[in-house]
Amino acid sequence: MIKTTYLQALHYLNLSVEQNELLGVSAGSSISIGSSLSFYDIFNFKDPMDVAPGGFLATTGNTRKTEGLLNGIGYFPPLDDENFHISPETIQGAMSSVIKAMLVGVLDNNGKRSTTVGIGSSTAKAETVINTLREPLQRDLTVAPFNTWRDSVGIITPTSVSRTNNVAIVTTTPAHGLSTQYDDWGVVMNLNSGIGTASFNISTSTYPNGVPIRIINSTTFTYPNTGINTDWTAVSGTADVRVGWGGTSINLHLYYT
Amino acid sequence: MTFNWPDIPFSGTEVDAFVAEYKIVAEELYYHLPYDSTILKPQFRNDAALKKFLEYGLVYAAFIVKQRAGNSGPGTDFDLGNSPYGPTDAMSTPEKRKHLMQNLGCIATMGAMINCWKDNKEKDPSLDPYDELGSGSRSGTPISDLMDEFNGFGSSDPDDPCTGFYSKYDDVKDEVHEQNEVLWSSILVLADEVLGLFSINGHVAVHFLRKYLEGTGGVFTENSSWGRAAAYKSAHKASIKEHINYWKNNSRTVSEKTLNQTWKDANGVSATDKIYQVRFERNFLLASAYGTATVVLSGDPKLGDFEVKRLIDDYDFFYGWEIIRSDIGIDIPGSPFNDLNITSGENRRPGGNCIQNQTVCGAIDRGGFNWAIRLPVADAMGQGCWDKWEDHPSDNPGKPFSININFDNI
Numbered sequence: 001m002i003k004t005t006y007l008q009a010l011h012y013l014n015l016s017v018e019q020n021e022l023l024g025v026s027a028g029s030s031i032s033i034g035s036s037l038s039f040y041d042i043f044n045f046k047d048p049m050d051v052a053p054g055g056f057l058a059t060t061g062n063t064r065k066t067e068g069l070l071n072g073i074g075y076f077p078p079l080d081d082e083n084f085h086i087s088p089e090t091i092q093g094a095m096s097s098v099i100k101a102m103l104v105g106v107l108d109n110n111g112k113r114s115t116t117v118g119i120g121s122s123t124a125k126a127e128t129v130i131n132t133l134r135e136p137l138q139r140d141l142t143v144a145p146f147n148t149w150r151d152s153v154g155i156i157t158p159t160s161v162s163r164t165n166n167v168a169i170v171t172t173t174p175a176h177g178l179s180t181q182y183d184d185w186g187v188v189m190n191l192n193s194g195i196g197t198a199s200f201n202i203s204t205s206t207y208p209n210g211v212p213i214r215i216i217n218s219t220t221f222t223y224p225n226t227g228i229n230t231d232w233t234a235v236s237g238t239a240d241v242r243v244g245w246g247g248t249s250i251n252l253h254l255y256y257t
Numbered sequence: 258m259t260f261n262w263p264d265i266p267f268s269g270t271e272v273d274a275f276v277a278e279y280k281i282v283a284e285e286l287y288y289h290l291p292y293d294s295t296i297l298k299p300q301f302r303n304d305a306a307l308k309k310f311l312e313y314g315l316v317y318a319a320f321i322v323k324q325r326a327g328n329s330g331p332g333t334d335f336d337l338g339n340s341p342y343g344p345t346d347a348m349s350t351p352e353k354r355k356h357l358m359q360n361l362g363c364i365a366t367m368g369a370m371i372n373c374w375k376d377n378k379e380k381d382p383s384l385d386p387y388d389e390l391g392s393g394s395r396s397g398t399p400i401s402d403l404m405d406e407f408n409g410f411g412s413s414d415p416d417d418p419c420t421g422f423y424s425k426y427d428d429v430k431d432e433v434h435e436q437n438e439v440l441w442s443s444i445l446v447l448a449d450e451v452l453g454l455f456s457i458n459g460h461v462a463v464h465f466l467r468k469y470l471e472g473t474g475g476v477f478t479e480n481s482s483w484g485r486a487a488a489y490k491s492a493h494k495a496s497i498k499e500h501i502n503y504w505k506n507n508s509r510t511v512s513e514k515t516l517n518q519t520w521k522d523a524n525g526v527s528a529t530d531k532i533y534q535v536r537f538e539r540n541f542l543l544a545s546a547y548g549t550a551t552v553v554l555s556g557d558p559k560l561g562d563f564e565v566k567r568l569i570d571d572y573d574f575f576y577g578w579e580i581i582r583s584d585i586g587i588d589i590p591g592s593p594f595n596d597l598n599i600t601s602g603e604n605r606r607p608g609g610n611c612i613q614n615q616t617v618c619g620a621i622d623r624g625g626f627n628w629a630i631r632l633p634v635a636d637a638m639g640q641g642c643w644d645k646w647e648d649h650p651s652d653n654p655g656k657p658f659s660i661n662i663n664f665d666n667i
Contacts, residue, residue: 094300115271126286
């Protein structure tokens with residue numbers, strides 16, 4: 001049985017568990033064999049916070065070299081081109097970027113938490129899609145999505161942090177006030193006192209719209225944060241709250257039958 | 258080539274409206290919007306690939322809207338039974354087995370098998386210990402490393418492609434030089450191989466870049482050396498016509514232009530000929546060769562068939578060297594020029610004022626990134642700014658040239 005990988009990628013089927021580097025949780029896949037055979041996978045945006053497209057994502061081998069060359073030349077082949085093997089990660093990343101761009105272009109409220117088709121001409125919406133997919137320095141930052149996408153929606157106050165297995169845990173005083181109705185919250189951590197707190201901070205150069213958080217309770221949240229395990233430490237500083245993708249959920253389960 | 262939209266296996270007021278509008282916007286974008294594809298991230302510059310992303314992305318985008326809407330029916334939560342592709346007795350009949358195979362993309366063609374081999378080799382290099390399907394003699398060379406490094410350029414900061422640039426670039430350049438190769442020459446060999454596979458216009462684009470970097474200047478005509486593109490002049494002409502014919506009703510892309518009679522007389526433009534400014538948007542390789550050019554046609558393309566008679570342009574760069582034109586008489590792009598009229602491009606002398614310490618990356622920076630093409634151009638000039646090309650201290654800082662191709666006999 002031969003798989004044509006680009007089609008598999010476009011169907012968003014990954015037959016291996018993929019670690020979502022940014023989110024810090026694993027998207028899953030499974031094969032069950034019983035009275036029937038089925039495959040399922042979870043659809044997550046690779047970057048659930050930002051709207052800007054990523055790059056070529058192959059990490060090893062000849063595919064990385066091929067993608068490096070294509071990146072250098074600035075060209076992308078048709079997906080069924082047999083001369084150049086594009087990695088499934090790159091294909092899925094590009095498709096995710098197009099999906100985000102279309103959500104921004106078609107829906108109102110910059111595509112955030114909305115189900116309502118926005119007003120405006122189809123041409124204007126298509127231009128928004130194109131603006132989303134541009135090279136960084138070619139973007140028009142005065143219009144959607146970049147004029148408001150990375151706006152702060154509030155500031156909360158961390159008072160202590162710890163880290164276990166590359167997940168940071170934060171307590172706040174007062175309560176953070178973030179609604180559990182949404183799972184698209186993120187933060188830009190900016191701590192300025194406390195032992196070792198710098199490693200908890202989030203660089204907007206790397207994560208322009210912060211990193212996603214998981215709400216534990218009214219005064220506690222977690223976020224992916226690589227580093228050594230750290231005991232609870234009192235801190236001062238801010239957590240700048242952002243909104244990314246989602247609504248009630250950003251996950252999508254797919255069955256292939 | 259119309260869109261092949263997938264069925265959306267769920268419905269609802271919000272999602273139905275979204276799907277309908279998604280298709281309208283996608284079709285507007287794909288068929289009617291004359292955007293410049295070279296300013297997009299590379300993954301979106303190929304129309305065929307973009308079309309597939311739009312088609313396949315619809316299900317996922319619709320599912321997100323369906324989940325947000327929160328109304329009942331398939332696709333509203335994480336219950337697998339409500340997934341867009343519901344579980345069934347998947348392999349119970351030949352038809353269902355075929356459906357599964359098709360959804361997985363299981364195709365036993367030679368190309369698919371090679372792809373599969375390569376893909377599996379990525380996971381386990383021992384599958385191809387002799388690299389029979391690898392990148393051949395270049396594997397493991399500095400250029401091979403460069404191909405790797407191209408991936409890393411700019412990746413550390415999504416909004417600033419210059420971050421970390423110099424150390425990577427200089428390392429690779431030093432390695433190439435140790436092999437007694439010139440970096441840009443090596444890059445162009447690769448680029449010619451790659452782009453030529455996509456279209457003969459790739460050979461033209463690479464040949465023009467090579468001519469600029471060789472620094473020969475002058476006027477490029479139908480009788481000049483066309484390198485590997487020499488055998489494809491007719492196909493090149495046909496692709497220019499095809500582009501104009503597709504966009505002829507879009508005034509942004511194909512717009513009538515007035516040139517003075519002196520130039521017309523000098524270039525054999527007849528009273529019935531038409532002159533247009535043509536943006537080669539949505540056509541990456543022609544855009545790489547010309548960007549925007551002036552084209553003489555045998556007639557108005559809106560009124561019937563026509564022939565491409567002549568194309569004129571200046572091959573210069575706002576991050577490298579530019580030719581200053583007076584636009585008086587025949588002193589327009591495509592005409593012979595005096596080397597004293599070559600100056601640093603706009604990115605190095607905005608408003609005519611040289612930025613003396615402008616860096617290579619900074620010069621490229623303002624216009625976006627096609628590393629393999631822009632880097633050699635900007636790097637040939639190096640850091641700095643010169644009002645006159647001849648003042649540059651290097652033996653070969655690159656040199657622009659003009660293009661005046663008479664297609665009458667091609």
